[in-house]
Amino acid sequence: MMCSKGSLMTMVISIILCIMRRLGCKAVADATIEELKNKTELFVKEGNRAPSLAVVLVGHDAASETYVRKKAEAAEALGFLHFQYTFDEDVSEDRILSLIRDLNERDDVDGILVQLPLPGHISESRVIEAISPEKDVDGFSPVNSGRLLAGEDCFVPCTPKGIMKVLEHYGIGTAGKKAVIIGRSNIVGKPMAAILMQRGVDATVTVCHTKTPDLREYTLGADIIIVAAGHPGTIDESYVSEGAAVIDVGVNRIPDASREKGFRLSGDADYSSFRDRDVSITPVPGGIGVMTVAMLMSNTFEAAQRRAR
Amino acid sequence: MMCSKGSLMTMVISIILCIMRRLGCKAVADATIEELKNKTELFVKEGNRAPSLAVVLVGHDAASETYVRKKAEAAEALGFLHFQYTFDEDVSEDRILSLIRDLNERDDVDGILVQLPLPGHISESRVIEAISPEKDVDGFSPVNSGRLLAGEDCFVPCTPKGIMKVLEHYGIGTAGKKAVIIGRSNIVGKPMAAILMQRGVDATVTVCHTKTPDLREYTLGADIIIVAAGHPGTIDESYVSEGAAVIDVGVNRIPDASREKGFRLSGDADYSSFRDRDVSITPVPGGIGVMTVAMLMSNTFEAAQRRAR
Numbered sequence: 001m002m003c004s005k006g007s008l009m010t011m012v013i014s015i016i017l018c019i020m021r022r023l024g025c026k027a028v029a030d031a032t033i034e035e036l037k038n039k040t041e042l043f044v045k046e047g048n049r050a051p052s053l054a055v056v057l058v059g060h061d062a063a064s065e066t067y068v069r070k071k072a073e074a075a076e077a078l079g080f081l082h083f084q085y086t087f088d089e090d091v092s093e094d095r096i097l098s099l100i101r102d103l104n105e106r107d108d109v110d111g112i113l114v115q116l117p118l119p120g121h122i123s124e125s126r127v128i129e130a131i132s133p134e135k136d137v138d139g140f141s142p143v144n145s146g147r148l149l150a151g152e153d154c155f156v157p158c159t160p161k162g163i164m165k166v167l168e169h170y171g172i173g174t175a176g177k178k179a180v181i182i183g184r185s186n187i188v189g190k191p192m193a194a195i196l197m198q199r200g201v202d203a204t205v206t207v208c209h210t211k212t213p214d215l216r217e218y219t220l221g222a223d224i225i226i227v228a229a230g231h232p233g234t235i236d237e238s239y240v241s242e243g244a245a246v247i248d249v250g251v252n253r254i255p256d257a258s259r260e261k262g263f264r265l266s267g268d269a270d271y272s273s274f275r276d277r278d279v280s281i282t283p284v285p286g287g288i289g290v291m292t293v294a295m296l297m298s299n300t301f302e303a304a305q306r307r308a309r
Numbered sequence: 310m311m312c313s314k315g316s317l318m319t320m321v322i323s324i325i326l327c328i329m330r331r332l333g334c335k336a337v338a339d340a341t342i343e344e345l346k347n348k349t350e351l352f353v354k355e356g357n358r359a360p361s362l363a364v365v366l367v368g369h370d371a372a373s374e375t376y377v378r379k380k381a382e383a384a385e386a387l388g389f390l391h392f393q394y395t396f397d398e399d400v401s402e403d404r405i406l407s408l409i410r411d412l413n414e415r416d417d418v419d420g421i422l423v424q425l426p427l428p429g430h431i432s433e434s435r436v437i438e439a440i441s442p443e444k445d446v447d448g449f450s451p452v453n454s455g456r457l458l459a460g461e462d463c464f465v466p467c468t469p470k471g472i473m474k475v476l477e478h479y480g481i482g483t484a485g486k487k488a489v490i491i492g493r494s495n496i497v498g499k500p501m502a503a504i505l506m507q508r509g510v511d512a513t514v515t516v517c518h519t520k521t522p523d524l525r526e527y528t529l530g531a532d533i534i535i536v537a538a539g540h541p542g543t544i545d546e547s548y549v550s551e552g553a554a555v556i557d558v559g560v561n562r563i564p565d566a567s568r569e570k571g572f573r574l575s576g577d578a579d580y581s582s583f584r585d586r587d588v589s590i591t592p593v594p595g596g597i598g599v600m601t602v603a604m605l606m607s608n609t610f611e612a613a614q615r616r617a618r
Contacts, residue, residue: 125461145458146451149503150495152434176520184506186459193502193516194458197493202520204527211485211511218513221526
């Protein structure tokens with residue numbers, strides 16, 4: 001067996017260390033925000049109005065309120081204009097649709113975001129489809145996701161966009177790699193698959209879900225595993241081969257009386273089980289979640305830039 | 310080892326026979342057309358105008374001309390109204406866009422189809438995006454493919470729709486099955502993946518392409534292989550396991566001096582190599598190609614029905 005000094009060294013080190021690599025995302029998100037801040041200052045200096053985001057929140061879901069607050073804070077920190085529209089749970093669909101039509105027309109609004117989920121009596125697809133594609137900074141409208149699937153210029157949904165940024169930051173290549181996505185949501189799984197299969201990204205993508213009989217059959221062969229199933233413990237170290245990267249999109253609230261808030265956050269992967277494995281993995285919290293807000297700001301800046309042109 | 314009489318019988322028969330199962334599509338397409346004919350007669354009897362299709366053809370590509378002729382013949386056979394717009398290769402993009410805007414407005418047009426490919430100086434995405442989603446019977450516009458990806462009601466692109474019909478006709482289930490798609494075109498591979506991964510269809514889908522290092526690694530484990538690579542001989546029997554179904558979407562013209570036309574048609578799979586294998590496979594010609602035209606007629610009827618409501 002031929003073996004170069006370098007590769008032998010790498011092998012020995014990896015055997016000796018045999019430890020998990022934590023793909024923290026806070027620094028990546030901070031760097032993105034810092035870059036956006038500079039770009040925004042320049043943009044305003046050039047005589048443009050600051051980028052502006054309108055956020056629509058219906059009801060009082062605790063998680064949704066937290067997300068919306070974080071988005072507002074990020075927008076303010078960047079010097080973006082920020083409008084928030086909050087409605088009680090029982091607001092009519094027509095009221096929301098008419099607000100969106102207004103926001104579509106307004107010259108002082110670059111991006112529109114409707115926080116999901118919406119109450120059952122309001123059609124999410126009708127509301128999302130009403131957002132002008134040019135202001136759809138979440139990238140969930142059909143025009144945007146159709147363009148994404150076709151490989152055309154569009155607003156890339158924030159979580160998949162953040163995942164691509166993290167892969168890039170950590171030098172995890174996608175071309176010719178086997179990517180397995182667990183979960184087929186419209187927000188993460190499907191757009192993620194659409195991105196990874198494009199020319200230039202060039203991963204071979206498999207989308208697994210609740211009807212996949214044997215998940216390990218796919219994950220054990222994968223170079224990159226993106227788990228977005230919405231269930232803690234969807235995978236543990238027995239699902240992952242040495243050298244693979246795990247991107248954990250799950251944000252699950254686990255009841256925990258010892259915490260001040262009464263819960264702790266857990267991803268979809270059993271993080272601690274990877275401790276002694278040669279696996280790279282994003283943590284929860286401090287993982288993909290922080291990227292999502294940064295990418296929303298990035299899309300909002302992009303929307304402002306396009307409108308200014 | 311426990312073995313019921315029935316399963317033993319099936320096993321013995323499959324071992325004795327050990328022959329390929331030809332999934333001919335002509336009969337499936339004919340049945341679809343017959344059903345559409347009856348529906349159309351009823352639709353007109355109810356006082357509606359016959360469904361109407363506008364076809365736009367640019368240039369003189371031989372294959373495109375053949376496809377457009379077949380579509381015209383099918384429309385006429387069904388009693389559909391049919392408008393054809395033929396342009397020389399050097400027509401401007403503006404001319405095509407303005408025609409499409411006209412057709413979008415016209416009350417006597419239900420479906421609009423622009424035959425692809427277009428000459429290099431015309432942007433296919435701009436032209437396709439100009440077609441009103443309500444008349445986009447090819448299902449290629451972003452709004453339609455975005456809805457398809459999201460699992461919402463839409464015009465399903467004709468070839469993938471035809472493939473689903475053939476699978477259904479031959480009782481080839483998709484739920485919990487491993488589907489491998491070879492090729493990531495916007496016309497077949499990507500929409501096919503979008504359909505197969507939806508809730509209710511429930512296949513575990515992998516999309517392979519030119520950057521997939523080892524195709525067999527995926528195809529040998531697959532229950533359903535959809536090959537839409539556009540290259541003859543992309544797969545042969547060595548890529549396929551016993552019991553699998555192969556859907557061959559390729560239509561390649563192979564020079565053949567012994568034929569009157571100077572060529573013969575070949576799929577992407579090496580059909581004859583499967584002769585002694587327990588594999589189901591669609592032939593070329595007589596396969597998916599004939600389904601595509603039937604599905605276009607089905608979408609046109611659907612468009613007329615929606616407009617009549």
